[in-house]
Amino acid sequence: MSLFRLDASIRVEGSHSRELADVVEQEWRSANPGADVVRRHVGTEPIPSTAWGAAASTRFIPADQHSPEQREAVALAAELTDELIHADALLFAVPLYNFGVSQHFKTWVDLVITDPRMAAGTDPVLKGKPAVLVVVRGGAYGAGTPREGWDHSTAWIRRIFEDVWALDLKIVEVEFTLADVNPAMAEFRDLARQLRAEAEQVAREHGRSLGGQQAA
Numbered sequence: 001m002s003l004f005r006l007d008a009s010i011r012v013e014g015s016h017s018r019e020l021a022d023v024v025e026q027e028w029r030s031a032n033p034g035a036d037v038v039r040r041h042v043g044t045e046p047i048p049s050t051a052w053g054a055a056a057s058t059r060f061i062p063a064d065q066h067s068p069e070q071r072e073a074v075a076l077a078a079e080l081t082d083e084l085i086h087a088d089a090l091l092f093a094v095p096l097y098n099f100g101v102s103q104h105f106k107t108w109v110d111l112v113i114t115d116p117r118m119a120a121g122t123d124p125v126l127k128g129k130p131a132v133l134v135v136v137r138g139g140a141y142g143a144g145t146p147r148e149g150w151d152h153s154t155a156w157i158r159r160i161f162e163d164v165w166a167l168d169l170k171i172v173e174v175e176f177t178l179a180d181v182n183p184a185m186a187e188f189r190d191l192a193r194q195l196r197a198e199a200e201q202v203a204r205e206h207g208r209s210l211g212g213q214q215a216a
Contacts, residue, residue, distance in 0.1 A: 002036040003028055003210075004087035008094040008105040009136075010043045016177040016196075017136040020203045021093035024132050024172065027207025028089065038083050042104040047111055049103075051076055055114040073111070080108065081115040089210050090131035090167065094157060096138070101153045109160055124166035131167040132206045133157060138178035139185070170206045174199035 005025060009015040025037065054073035058066055066074065084090065094105050112118050117125050141151040154173075161167045179185040179192035 001032045001088045002038065002086065003032070003089050003091060004038045004040070004083050005091040006040045006042060006093070006105075006108070008043045008092075008102045008108075010104070012044060015093075015095075016174065017093040017095045017134050020134045020136065020172055020174065020199060021091055023200055023203040024091055024134065024207035024210065027204050028091070028211040031208070031211025038087060040080070040083065040108070042108045043102070046104045047076070047080075047107045048073075049107055052107060052110040052114065055111060059114075074114075077111045077115045080112050081118050084112070084129075085117070085125055088129075090126075090129060091134075091210070092131065092157075092161075093134040093136075094153070095136040096141075096151055096153050099147075099150045099152055101156055105157075113164075118165070120164055124164070127166040128168050130210050131161060131169050132203075132210055133161065133169060133171045134203070135171060135173045136177050137173075137175045138182075140175045140188075142175065170209065172199055172203045172206055 003025065005021065007015075007018055007021065009017045012018065029035070029037075050069070051073040054067075054069045055077045058070045058074055061070075094102060097103075113120065116122070135154050135157075137151060139147060141147050141149070154171075158169070158171075161169050174195050176185065176188050176192035176195055179188045185192075
């Protein structure tokens, strides 16, 4: 059994998305002791921003005519795709940055989709594979809040994971993660702690589910 884990946070210490993903991973490990975990830290070790363009530009060019940059990008796309295909379960930790999809995470997705096995419109090679997505938002974006609808990331990620890649996806979400460090959000600190506790419980449940599916 194996787990693929991707972290998109640009932070290591103090990263809420990493901490919640740790909870999921611990529960998965409880059901799969000694199992392999393959890690990809796209936030701190980003995919080159030029890789997607280089790989995508090879679509109608014979392989023997690829430039060194194109060959390198195609090989990287294949490596990233292999990590997903060879894993038995998937874990993604993706914080919301500037109301949209993290550039590091989207670069990773875009490059993976250039691999012929993962292209939109193909029979999904990951169909039914269990996955957990951890979503972290510094403020509040729910119904009735001033920034309702400003999260332009989560729906896009779900579209890729559920509709394009056909993953069996579960989600852990938490908001107000900046309340403890932003004085303007001080009045929401009690609520933030409550939401965090609830998110940790969901993370444990999804981690056990992820581990249980693999241990069965």
